[in-house]
Amino acid sequence: MLVMKFGGTSVGSAAAISQTAELLAEHSTRERVVGIVSAMSGVTNTLLSKAAAAAAGDSDGVDAARAALLAPHRAVLVDLLPLGDRRRETEAALGGLADEVARMLYSVYVLRELSPRASDRIVTFGERMSSVLLAAVLNERGVPAQAVASDKLIVTDSVFGGASPLLDRTSEKAQATLEPIFNAGLLPVVTGFFGADERGITTTLGRGGSDYSASILGHALQARAIWIWTDVDGVLTADPRLVPDARTMSAISYAEATELAYFGAKVIHPKTMHPAVERGIPIWIKNTFRPDAPGTMIGPESVDSGSGHLAQAIASISDLAAITVEGRGLLGVSDVTARVFTAVGRTSANVYMISQASSQHSVTFIVQGAAVDDALAALHGEFESDLARERVLSIAAVRELAIVAVVGGAMRGTPGVAGRIFATMGDENVNIVAIAQGSSELNISFAIAANDVHRAVTALHAAFVLG
Numbered sequence: 306m307l308v309m310k311f312g313g314t315s316v317g318s319a320a321a322i323s324q325t326a327e328l329l330a331e332h333s334t335r336e337r338v339v340g341i342v343s344a345m346s347g348v349t350n351t352l353l354s355k356a357a358a359a360a361a362g363d364s365d366g367v368d369a370a371r372a373a374l375l376a377p378h379r380a381v382l383v384d385l386l387p388l389g390d391r392r393r394e395t396e397a398a399l400g401g402l403a404d405e406v407a408r409m410l411y412s413v414y415v416l417r418e419l420s421p422r423a424s425d426r427i428v429t430f431g432e433r434m435s436s437v438l439l440a441a442v443l444n445e446r447g448v449p450a451q452a453v454a455s456d457k458l459i460v461t462d463s464v465f466g467g468a469s470p471l472l473d474r475t476s477e478k479a480q481a482t483l484e485p486i487f488n489a490g491l492l493p494v495v496t497g498f499f500g501a502d503e504r505g506i507t508t509t510l511g512r513g514g515s516d517y518s519a520s521i522l523g524h525a526l527q528a529r530a531i532w533i534w535t536d537v538d539g540v541l542t543a544d545p546r547l548v549p550d551a552r553t554m555s556a557i558s559y560a561e562a563t564e565l566a567y568f569g570a571k572v573i574h575p576k577t578m579h580p581a582v583e584r585g586i587p588i589w590i591k592n593t594f595r596p597d598a599p600g601t602m603i604g605p606e607s608v609d610s611g612s613g614h615l616a617q618a619i620a621s622i623s624d625l626a627a628i629t630v631e632g633r634g635l636l637g638v639s640d641v642t643a644r645v646f647t648a649v650g651r652t653s654a655n656v657y658m659i660s661q662a663s664s665q666h667s668v669t670f671i672v673q674g675a676a677v678d679d680a681l682a683a684l685h686g687e688f689e690s691d692l693a694r695e696r697v698l699s700i701a702a703v704r705e706l707a708i709v710a711v712v713g714g715a716m717r718g719t720p721g722v723a724g725r726i727f728a729t730m731g732d733e734n735v736n737i738v739a740i741a742q743g744s745s746e747l748n749i750s751f752a753i754a755a756n757d758v759h760r761a762v763t764a765l766h767a768a769f770v771l772g
């Protein structure tokens with residue numbers, strides 16, 4: 306059993322869908338294959354912006370949404386399917402899905418309210434539409450296929466916008482649903498990105514979550530491998546948009562991939578590795594448009610660590626902010642740190658890095674910029690009486706920051722890496738706001754001004770990766 310996931314660009318045009326269908330056709334002659342698809346590129350963002358506009362009272366957007374959603378799918382259909390019953394039926398199915406979106410958007414518009422639960426339901430329609438489209442293209446090419454919505458396979462908790470799978474329940478449900486489809490000789494084309502909770506309410510796995518869907522299903526079906534097809538040759542030593550001469554790594558470990566993804570390497574969702582590790586399933590990242598390129602294998606071992614380089618790859622995340630809680634009265638008050646993170650934990654803020662300098666009586670931590678106001682409000686609420694009594698003297702934020710992470714298993718136990726990183730930043734005149742080293746010694750990460758990211762990543766890549 307092989308799980309093959311295709312990202313937004315791999316289903317983003319008629320040419321891309323054609324190529325994707327070709328790859329599925331080829332591999333499904335040899336073994337059972339589950340195809341998983343993202344929404345066509347741009348469609349998820351369109352759905353989210355239409356939903357936000359409807360909640361803000363924009364009725365024109367609601368009317369326009371149906372056509373905006375149908376257009377890219379219809380264009381592919383007209384290109385790849387001749388006029389006939391199959392094209393008409395597929396068009397009707399896509400139209401039905403777009404109608405459902407329009408009805409939901411209208412409800413949001415009337416209520417002027419978009420709950421996380423409603424948003425999750427609406428945003429899944431990109432994947433529902435692309436899976437119907439790809440299944441039709443496969444059928445047209447003589448590969449019997451069936452679109453399958455993943456709320457029939459993946460069982461999650463009820464955390465809308467970022468649900469976690471219940472892996473045992475998912476194994477049972479996925480096997481029960483897919484077995485008859487395989488037995489009927491059909492290739493399942495499954496929607497990525499979402500599942501449903503135990504009550505059957507639709508939940509999403511978070512942005513970029515189709516990679517995670519692939520490994521959840523790989524785990525459930527005990528696949529021999531998970532192949533993530535995308536628009537680059539594999540996991541590169543840096544974001545190719547920042548560093549054009551970044552090179553493709555042949556093999557990296559699950560832990561290295563998790564660190565890189567967590568610190569911004571968009572090519573794989575950070576949670577993807579977890580279900581695969583449990584069963585030791587290798588994850589391959591491959592280029593849909595250059596299928597003969599070897600790709601990157603993510604598995605138990607990092608092969609590149611033998612290359613003699615101290616570090617393997619550089620990642621970065623921008624749009625972050627630092628919050629500092631500081632004050633004389635904090636000294637020796639042991640529960641302050643606990644209160645800080647309990648308060649922040651109740652918000653949507655994700656804490657990327659923490660640094661505590663006790664002589665300064667301060668705690669600094671980094672969160673995503675979009676969450677900083679909520680986090681500040683929560684902290685002011687928590688420390689209201691302390692602020693009044695000057696026990697906590699200030700709660701302040703610095704915005705427009707970024708984190709850069711240098712990642713590689715070969716750094717473990719190697720002295721001098723941190724020295725070289727910060728010497729390189731010194732040479733580049735980049736100011737360091739906060740520093741952390743993972744206890745696994747797999748990564749050293751530090752916060753800098755967002756404006757400095759390009760310079761920092763380029764210099765570190767030149768110093769550590771290119772040697």
Ligand code: ADP
Pocket residue numbers: 311312313314315343513534535536537539540541542543544545546569570571572573
């Ligand atoms: P998909 O739609 O196939 O899921 P994504 O856009 O989510 O694709 O991820 C692929 C993109 O990730 C690449 O086009 C590249 O610009 C970006 N990227 C960022 N960092 C890295 C990296 N270290 N290696 C490879 N790609 C990266």
Ligand code: ASP
Pocket residue numbers: 312313343344349350431497498511512513514515516
């Ligand atoms: N379509 C979803 C997104 O854009 C999931 C994915 O592409 O992985 O976030």
Ligand code: MG
Pocket residue numbers: 312513516571572573574
């Ligand atoms: Mg992606």
